Amino acid sequence: MGAINYTWLEQYGRITTGPVNEPVFGMPLTLLRHPEDAKLMLEAYNEHLRADSLRSAAVYFMHSVRGLVLGIHYMTSMCDASLNISLENIHLQLEVQEGRPVLHFQLVDATEHVHPGSVINGVEDASHWRNELLTAYYGEQLHPIIEGVALAGEANTGQMWAQLASILRWFKTTVVKMDITDSEREAVIQGYEHVIALPPEILGLRKNMLSFKPVEIANPHQPGETMLMKPTCCLHYQVYGGQNYCYSCPKLTKAERQERYDAIVAAKSG
Numbered sequence: 001m002g003a004i005n006y007t008w009l010e011q012y013g014r015i016t017t018g019p020v021n022e023p024v025f026g027m028p029l030t031l032l033r034h035p036e037d038a039k040l041m042l043e044a045y046n047e048h049l050r051a052d053s054l055r056s057a058a059v060y061f062m063h064s065v066r067g068l069v070l071g072i073h074y075m076t077s078m079c080d081a082s083l084n085i086s087l088e089n090i091h092l093q094l095e096v097q098e099g100r101p102v103l104h105f106q107l108v109d110a111t112e113h114v115h116p117g118s119v120i121n122g123v124e125d126a127s128h129w130r131n132e133l134l135t136a137y138y139g140e141q142l143h144p145i146i147e148g149v150a151l152a153g154e155a156n157t158g159q160m161w162a163q164l165a166s167i168l169r170w171f172k173t174t175v176v177k178m179d180i181t182d183s184e185r186e187a188v189i190q191g192y193e194h195v196i197a198l199p200p201e202i203l204g205l206r207k208n209m210l211s212f213k214p215v216e217i218a219n220p221h222q223p224g225e226t227m228l229m230k231p232t233c234c235l236h237y238q239v240y241g242g243q244n245y246c247y248s249c250p251k252l253t254k255a256e257r258q259e260r261y262d263a264i265v266a267a268k269s270g
Contacts, residue, residue: 058153
């Protein structure tokens with residue numbers, strides 16, 4: 001395990017220890033547990049997202065929540081220390097970049113804390129510690145804000161949780177290919193396998209939506225290779241005044257995907 005890479009946390013998780021440039025809205029993240037406060041956030045967010053409804057904005061909000069997911073998995077599997085990314089220590093900041101909303105998780109207290117995983121010798125003990133921490137984070141931190149935002153936007157919590165499935169798998173498949181130690185690689189895989197097998201009631205669901213059966217499709221950006229179809233629609237087509245379905249959206253028919261594939265390849269070839 002090594003030092004925390006703050007650049008990585010900012011780039012992939014939007015977790016920042018410094019000020020955000022000209023935020024247009026902000027609130028303590030813990031307030032999202034309350035639907036009335038969560039609705040204020042959704043209204044401010046959707047002013048720039050331009051989704052067709054607060055329901056769609058609530059689901060799209062999960063594109064930002066994935067930053068917390070990446071943060072907790074990264075720090076518990078690859079770092080000697082951790083930062084407090086609990087709800088109580090984060091101020092949610094909304095910034096507008098090129099006309100589009102970007103949500104940041106600004107830490108109130110950015111003190112690093114040595115976590116048990118860096119001093120535990122036994123693999124079994126380290127795995128037990130990591131499992132307990134991840135279970136608590138998903139159940140006590142993520143669950144309350146997802147529930148609050150879902151109620152505020154009258155959205156389906158299952159659809160919201162499902163938005164995290166692909167980013168979790170991306171983290172696992174990407175990081176294991178990096179130049180890291182075998183113990184770090186095993187910790188990444190173990191953390192992923194633990195959360196996709198969490199009892200659904202911890203997430204407030206009847207079924208754990210973080211687990212899905214991967215479906216490979218042709219990759220138009222790298223012809224000859226494959227990529228994963230998204231496990232569920234991210235509602236990109238309902239934001240910014242209306243967009244096309246993503247190429248990897250499960251809503252596309254086989255014919256529609258082929259047509260999109262051909263168009264992307266043609267555009268890339270000039």
